[in-house]
Amino acid sequence: MGRSRSRSRGRRREKEDKPADGKRSRSEESAERSREREKRRRKKQRGFMQQQSNKGSSKGGMNPSTRAGMFWDGFQWIPSESSTNNAAAAAQRKLKRLYIGNVPVGCSEELFKISLIEKMRESEIIPPDRESQSMQLLIWLHQEHQYGFVELESVEMAEKVLARLDGMLVNGNPVQIKRPNDSSVAARNIPGVAPGAVAGAPLAIAAPPVCTSRIVQISDALQYDPYSTVHEDFIDTVEDMVEGCSQHGKINAANTRIIKQEHLQLLLDAALADHVQIGHVFLEFLSMGDASQVMMKMQNRKYDGRFLRYQSFPEDKFYAHIVPLSPPQ
Structure with missing residues (x-):
């Protein structure tokens, strides 16, 4: 009963305060619009915070009341960082x-x-x-x-x-x-846990090629162009390969070879043309340990702005078909 009398008195005061013609002043209209805007803003903000809380709860995050990832800008709670900045x-x-x-x-x-x-x-x-x-x-x-x-x-x-x-x-x-082998996917958080993965599991790492002989074939060491490649390019490429690889293993320099255009027919006759191309370099190491070390160390190094492929080559085929080719000179 008390509450209804209070409301009645309030209504009477409102009627008494209104002008006789029923019109409101500009200041009253402005205040009313401000109140409506504030109501809409607060309603929208409550909906946003509820949405953020639901996201945090569904991900098993912290208590929503902590407003993780939010900060007060003096007017409202907003995300601390945009998704674009996060990415x-x-x-x-x-x-x-x-x-x-x-x-x-x-x-x-x-x-x-x-x-x-x-x-x-x-x-x-x-x-x-x-x-x-x-x-x-x-x-x-x-x-x-x-x-x-x-x-x-x-x-x-x-x-x-x-x-x-x-x-x-x-x-x-x-x-x-x-480099962790995750270049083509979204970045992981330290210490390298992918979304949905078990914490502590390592990222997939590019495995070094398996060494099966003392002979290492370096594919596309020289990118051959019949119109612009000159003899000195073959010599320079071999010297670069020997210089780089000799830091990790001992090389039998006498059997170093680089494939040239004049070698193609011999490779065709030996049925090797599908696996050996112009510009490929062959290095013979003194031991499989040397060859393995070179393949492991060099696989992620760039040469002339690109990664080269290091792989083992059968020793019998090397001595039978590659060594007889003219050496670089």
């Missing part, structure tokens, strides 16, 4: 991230970080006086399986580490440094 940041992180393999047993993340920074100074990736504390490196190691991931400060730094430090020694172990 761009994820793409950058993917390019800054490298896989590290053959990590020594017992090597901690801190020890690996110290070793990496020291090697980066020696190879002039960072200035020699750069303090370790200022380095923003994220490192995650799987102690049992001897692999991990490192995220560098920039894409440029990651490229330099990949090019210069693959095979660096940590506690006497040559550590593999490669």
Whole structure:
């Protein structure tokens, strides 16, 4: 009863306050429009927050009341980052991230970080006086399986580490440094867990080719053009291949060969034309260990702006059909 009398008194006051002609002033109309806008804004905001809460609950996230990923701009709660910015940041992180393999047993993340920074100074990736504390490196190691991931400060730094430090020694172990094999898919979060994957599982890494002989065939070392390729191009290519590969294994230089146009008929006769093309280089190593090391170390290196393919070639076919070809000179 009390509430209904109060409402009645309120209605009477409203009627008394209204002008006799029933029209409202401009200020009253403006205030009414402001109230309506505020009601619509609050209703829309409640709907948005409810939608965000439902998303968080469905993903097993934090309590929606924490408004994770939101901030108060002085007027309303809004997302802290747009999805576009998130995608761009994820793409950058993917390019800054490298896989590290053959990590020594017992090597901690801190020890690996110290070793990496020291090697980066020696190879002039960072200035020699750069303090370790200022380095923003994220490192995650799987102690049992001897692999991990490192995220560098920039894409440029990651490229330099990949090019210069693959095979660096940590506690006497040559550590593999490669690109995670996720270039064609969305970037993963550290430590490399794909959506729906089990945490701690490694990303798919490009496996090195299997070494089955002492002979390594390097496909398309020279991109042959019948109109522009000259004799010196063959010589330069062989020298580059020998120089690069000899850093990781001992080569029998006398049997080094590069396929030229005049060799094609002999290859056809030997039924090798489908597997051996102009510009392919053949290197004979003194041991399978040398050949295997070269294939592992060189597979992710670029030559003339492209990746080359390193694979084993049967020794019997090499001696029977490749060695008799004219050597580069």
